[in-house]
Amino acid sequence: MTDTVSPITIYIDVRYNSEVKKMAITSDLLRGHTETIILAHLLGKDSYGYEINKSIQEKTKNRYELKEATLYSAFRRLEETGSISSYWGDESTGARRRYYSVTKLGRETYLKNKEDWEETKEIIDRLLKEE
Amino acid sequence: MNMNERIRTHVEGLFEGAPMTRKILDLKEELLANLNSKYDDLVAGGTSPDDAYRTVIAGIGDVSELVRQIQNESAFNKSIPSSARKRSAIFVSVAVALYILAPFSAILVTGNMGPFFMFLLIAVATGLLIYNGMTSPKYIKEEDSIVEDFKEWKSGTNEKKTFRKTLSLILWSLIVIVYFAINFFFFAWAYSWLIFIIGVFCEGVISLVLDMKKR
Numbered sequence: 001m002t003d004t005v006s007p008i009t010i011y012i013d014v015r016y017n018s019e020v021k022k023m024a025i026t027s028d029l030l031r032g033h034t035e036t037i038i039l040a041h042l043l044g045k046d047s048y049g050y051e052i053n054k055s056i057q058e059k060t061k062n063r064y065e066l067k068e069a070t071l072y073s074a075f076r077r078l079e080e081t082g083s084i085s086s087y088w089g090d091e092s093t094g095a096r097r098r099y100y101s102v103t104k105l106g107r108e109t110y111l112k113n114k115e116d117w118e119e120t121k122e123i124i125d126r127l128l129k130e131e
Numbered sequence: 132m133n134m135n136e137r138i139r140t141h142v143e144g145l146f147e148g149a150p151m152t153r154k155i156l157d158l159k160e161e162l163l164a165n166l167n168s169k170y171d172d173l174v175a176g177g178t179s180p181d182d183a184y185r186t187v188i189a190g191i192g193d194v195s196e197l198v199r200q201i202q203n204e205s206a207f208n209k210s211i212p213s214s215a216r217k218r219s220a221i222f223v224s225v226a227v228a229l230y231i232l233a234p235f236s237a238i239l240v241t242g243n244m245g246p247f248f249m250f251l252l253i254a255v256a257t258g259l260l261i262y263n264g265m266t267s268p269k270y271i272k273e274e275d276s277i278v279e280d281f282k283e284w285k286s287g288t289n290e291k292k293t294f295r296k297t298l299s300l301i302l303w304s305l306i307v308i309v310y311f312a313i314n315f316f317f318f319a320w321a322y323s324w325l326i327f328i329i330g331v332f333c334e335g336v337i338s339l340v341l342d343m344k345k346r
Contacts, residue, residue: 050165054172067192068162076200095164098157 030064033117034074035083039110042084042102049075049098075100083109134180138166141188149198158201166191222263229256246315250308257304264297295341299334306330 030037041052049071057065078084083106089097102110142163149155166187173183229252237249306326313323 048165049161050168053165054169065190068165068190069192069194069197072158072162073197073200076197076204080204095160095167097164098161 027064031070033113034066034070035078036110036113036117038071038074038078038100039083039102039106039113042100043107043110046099046101048089048100078106081105081109134170134184135167137184138170138187139163142166142191145191145194146198150202152201154201154204155198158197162191162194219263222259226256226259226263229253229259243315246311250312253304253308257301261297261301264293295338298337302334302337303330 037056038052041047041055047055049068053066053068053071075084075086079086079100082103084100084102086098086100089099091097142159146155146159169190170183170187173186174180178186233249233252233256236252237245239245240248306329310323310326313319313326
């Protein structure tokens with residue numbers, strides 16, 4: 001089965017990459033803030049992987065979407081540092097969903113990261129301004 | 132084939148070779164639930180099943196890094212607290228030193244107090260060993276897998292065994308103390324050896340009682 005699947009996958013990945021190539025640099029910049037973006041989404045209410053990613057897509061009008069691997073990797077890091085905690089939902093139908101909720105430490109981290117970003121943004125704006 | 136099945140097969144393929152730990156299985160379940168929701172949303176939005184499948188698969192990205200990250204986490208948890216081991220080593224060394232010193236105190240301190248000091252030292256040393264045996268950390272479960280459950284179970288039975296051993300140690304130390312005490316104070320050398328036979332009997336009764344309690 002995997003033998004018949006992988007050629008399709010490779011083809012798709014290549015096409016996907018060429019599509020998003022033009023925003024590769026932006027993605028790099030954004031990726032550094034993955035954890036803060038996740039924390040921001042969890043501030044309002046507990047959520048799960050797909051819901052967070054969908055909301056990112058909607059907010060950016062389909063210009064940005066996290067890869068699942070990137071997303072879960074960030075979840076694990078955040079959980080390890082105690083910024084978020086997770087629990088399994090009790091869906092009556094289908095597979096169980098893993099929900100994440102932000103902790104007190106997570107809120108503090110979010111505020112600090114946001115402050116850092118505001119400052120960075122201001123500095124870069126100043127530096128990139130035409131003389 | 133059902134599309135959800137196709138997604139599952141693909142995900143299984145991605146995790147081929149990864150250890151079947153609880154964390155990996157959890158990750159797989161989480162991933163599958165989210166991928167299926169995404170697929171359903173795409174199809175509901177008018178995307179053809181094949182395109183939806185391709186979009187979902189392409190969105191996964193490289194999971195190998197993630198798998199490695201999870202494995203490192205469990206490797207990190209594995210490290211045994213060295214402070215506990217150090218503490219245990221100190222207890223045992225002190226106890227052994229006291230055992231060695233015990234006969235000397237009997238020789239050096241004259242009069243009836245000699246044997247008393249000897250038994251006191253033995254008692255303290257035995258107490259140390261028992262305390263150490265009871266408080267040493269047992270195996271901490273690091274993964275919710277069958278292997279880990281087995282390790283914990285085994286560690287648990289070992290703990291029971293250590294308990295038995297310390298109990299037996301206390302019993303026989305007491306017997307030796309009483310044996311010498313009887314001899315020194317009552318000079319009953321001819322009959323005092325019987326206490327060892329009583330000791331064997333006592334141990335038998337204790338293990339019988341413990342076995343019955345377990346059931």
